[in-house]
Amino acid sequence: MSLHRVSSMSSYEHIRGSSPARSEHRKMSFNPVGTWVPPAAKKEPVGAFEVSKTRRLLQVATAVVYCLFAAGIVFGYAALKPVLLAERVYREYCPKVRTSAAETCYEQEIRLNLMFTTAAVATNVCALPVGTVLDKYGPRVCGVIGSILLAIGALFFAFGAQLPFDGYIPGYFFLALGGPFVFISSFQLSNTFPQHSGLILALLTGAFDSSSAIFLFYRLIYNASNRTFTPQKFFLVYLIVPICICIAQLTLMPLRSYKTVGELVTHAEDPATDIRPHIDSRVSDESRLARIREERRQHRESVVSEITSLLGRKGEQGDRQTAQEERKKQISGVWGALHGRSATQQIRSPWFILITLFTVIQMTRINYFVATIRTQYEHLLSSHENAVHVNNVFDVALPVGGVIAIPMIGLVLDNTSTPFVLALLVTVATAIGVLGILPYLWAAYANIALFVLYRPLYYTAVSDYAAKVFGFHTFGKVYGLIICLAGLLNFLQSALDATTHRVFAGDPVPINSALLAVALVSGVALVGFVGWKSRVMGRERLEDEAEGATERIMPEPNGEVGDEVSPSR
Numbered sequence: 001m002s003l004h005r006v007s008s009m010s011s012y013e014h015i016r017g018s019s020p021a022r023s024e025h026r027k028m029s030f031n032p033v034g035t036w037v038p039p040a041a042k043k044e045p046v047g048a049f050e051v052s053k054t055r056r057l058l059q060v061a062t063a064v065v066y067c068l069f070a071a072g073i074v075f076g077y078a079a080l081k082p083v084l085l086a087e088r089v090y091r092e093y094c095p096k097v098r099t100s101a102a103e104t105c106y107e108q109e110i111r112l113n114l115m116f117t118t119a120a121v122a123t124n125v126c127a128l129p130v131g132t133v134l135d136k137y138g139p140r141v142c143g144v145i146g147s148i149l150l151a152i153g154a155l156f157f158a159f160g161a162q163l164p165f166d167g168y169i170p171g172y173f174f175l176a177l178g179g180p181f182v183f184i185s186s187f188q189l190s191n192t193f194p195q196h197s198g199l200i201l202a203l204l205t206g207a208f209d210s211s212s213a214i215f216l217f218y219r220l221i222y223n224a225s226n227r228t229f230t231p232q233k234f235f236l237v238y239l240i241v242p243i244c245i246c247i248a249q250l251t252l253m254p255l256r257s258y259k260t261v262g263e264l265v266t267h268a269e270d271p272a273t274d275i276r277p278h279i280d281s282r283v284s285d286e287s288r289l290a291r292i293r294e295e296r297r298q299h300r301e302s303v304v305s306e307i308t309s310l311l312g313r314k315g316e317q318g319d320r321q322t323a324q325e326e327r328k329k330q331i332s333g334v335w336g337a338l339h340g341r342s343a344t345q346q347i348r349s350p351w352f353i354l355i356t357l358f359t360v361i362q363m364t365r366i367n368y369f370v371a372t373i374r375t376q377y378e379h380l381l382s383s384h385e386n387a388v389h390v391n392n393v394f395d396v397a398l399p400v401g402g403v404i405a406i407p408m409i410g411l412v413l414d415n416t417s418t419p420f421v422l423a424l425l426v427t428v429a430t431a432i433g434v435l436g437i438l439p440y441l442w443a444a445y446a447n448i449a450l451f452v453l454y455r456p457l458y459y460t461a462v463s464d465y466a467a468k469v470f471g472f473h474t475f476g477k478v479y480g481l482i483i484c485l486a487g488l489l490n491f492l493q494s495a496l497d498a499t500t501h502r503v504f505a506g507d508p509v510p511i512n513s514a515l516l517a518v519a520l521v522s523g524v525a526l527v528g529f530v531g532w533k534s535r536v537m538g539r540e541r542l543e544d545e546a547e548g549a550t551e552r553i554m555p556e557p558n559g560e561v562g563d564e565v566s567p568s569r
Contacts, residue, residue, distance in 0.1 A: 051254070056192040056193065059192060059252060060189050062248050062252060063186040064204060065207075066182060066241070067186060067204055068210055069214060070146070070242070070245065071179045071182060071204075071207060072123075072183070072208045072209065072212060073212065073215060074119040074123065074172060074179065075370060076212035076395075076399075077116040077370060078395055079213075079216040079218075079219050080219065081374075082391075083215075083222050084168075085104060085108075085112075086222075086227060089161075090107075093108050094107060106501050106502075109497075110497060110498065113372065114494055115172050116172070116371045118169055118172065118176075119172045120490050120493070121488060122173050122487070123177075123179055123487065124363065124483045124486050124488075125483075125484045125488055126176070126177050126484075127180055127480040127484055128480035128484035130185070130476075130480065132476060132480070134257070135477070138254075138256045138257060139188055139253065140249050142182070143181065143185055143245060143246075143248075143249035143253060144250070146179070146180070146182035146185070146242075147182070147242040149174050149175075149181060150174070150241065151242040151243070152178075153170075153176075153178060154236070154238045154239050155171075156168075156171030157172065157175070158231065158234075158236050159232065160231075171235075178242070179208075179211075186204050187201070188254075188257035188258050189204070192258055198410045198414055201460070202406040202410045205402070205459065206402050206405065206456065208459075209398070210400075212399050212402075213399030216395045218234050222234075328415075331417055333534035333537065335469075336468075336471070337468075337469045337537065338470050339470070339471035339473070341470075341474075342474070343474040343478055346470050350529055352470075352478065352482070354530075355465060355466075355482060356486070357526075358522045358523055359483070360489045361515065361518055362458060362519060363486040364489065364492055364493060364515070365433075366451075368493045368497075368511075369451065371493060372508070373390065373391055374387050374390075375506065376436075377444055378506075379506045379507055380437075380438075380439045380508065380509075381444070386441060390445075390448070393445065394448050401451075401452025401453050402452070405456040406456075408453070409457055409460050412457065418534065419527060419530050419534050421461050425454075426519075426520070428453075428454045429519055429520075430516065430519070430520055430523075432451055433513075434516070435450065436508075437509045437513055462479075462483075466482065
């Protein structure tokens, strides 16, 4: 799996020599903050080879650990909910005749689910400002902001019952805001070891999915302590996590994002970087200025050898890595479709509209299922005990599925085309939808098994699609907008929840059937469009290769072979 990997200068040779009219062959712009930044403010790309291997390993390991404890803990809501019910959170909204802690009322259920819905929306909407902050200020600032938000959320939730206002919803809201700041800012660490970028991204994604287990372990401790380890005690202890994240950001993690190899090569190839007016103007001696520029040129040319060393100590290993990366781009079928276009042009394209529509629907389905799994199966199985059992199985399977899916995600995204990946997503989502309306215990288990594997694949595939189609120059803005729009429309969960209780008397089948139908239509449209464009781009690529191929003149009468020429364009 890869968000963006280009391994050597050879990956760009065909781009510079091909027609600029081809969207897949546009020369990419790697300025992460946009063209509005004045030249004097631009910073040189930071290559992984400039940082020691030990430090890079520590950075990756640290990011995986803190993502495991903070990136997506709010999605462990299904495990936390029984604790909140036992603590009688929002119990005051229920009719006085209800006394059993295990028995919930509509008002309490809606209020608790609104807490999760607000958090899910915040997590996704936050992706857009996170992308902007990351592009402009770098990963360290993002990480520090995330740690502060996590600390605020933990404090609100710890003292939610004592505050003069409802502290649970804002507490969960701030926990949700902090996750994306520490998670998305870690993506750039995939460039610390380009030959293992897929594994690093899979580890980070797996940590995000597995972070939902934090509340599962807390619930187990809560029950083992005979309910004496209250939410207040837990969230006060949890403050250790944002404190450690903040310390790691200030002492170990990089100030600026690591750049892709392709980005470094592009920078090294640009002779304009030898001239820096804002610095050169301070040097009055012409001979000294010439020496400085010559040193810059030599440094620029040495970057390529450093990159080769980064990819593999031996030349053959570097060549093999280059060939592998080129093969993966070819397999994708859509790599570079809109690279080099402005964010506005990309957002107006069908590439963006269709993936956003699909993401909105799928994210709503995913979060709606997480929030209502117990109540759904109480109705489907007509048994509170079986529903609780299914919920418990889901609480364990959700983080475990994130770990199990790590190797599968890498294999699928690196070895299959983007149209195939999208078709796989639509197929599995349809199967999940069908299983989710069957009133059988075996169907519930099968539904959970598919769901916990599908969820990390889905999230990773969307980011992978965005990087391959739109490129990293606009990744923060475009991918952030996709997730942001999906998050905003996740408020539909509350309406779906209310409709299920009030209109269909708790029966989840009508709502799930409607979501299944809409998801299938949008998914087929997306797969059809991307598949068609993949074939078009494949034909264009073959035409470019044929036009760029060299021809050898026929042997002359004297037996000499003519010079090699290229066909005119």
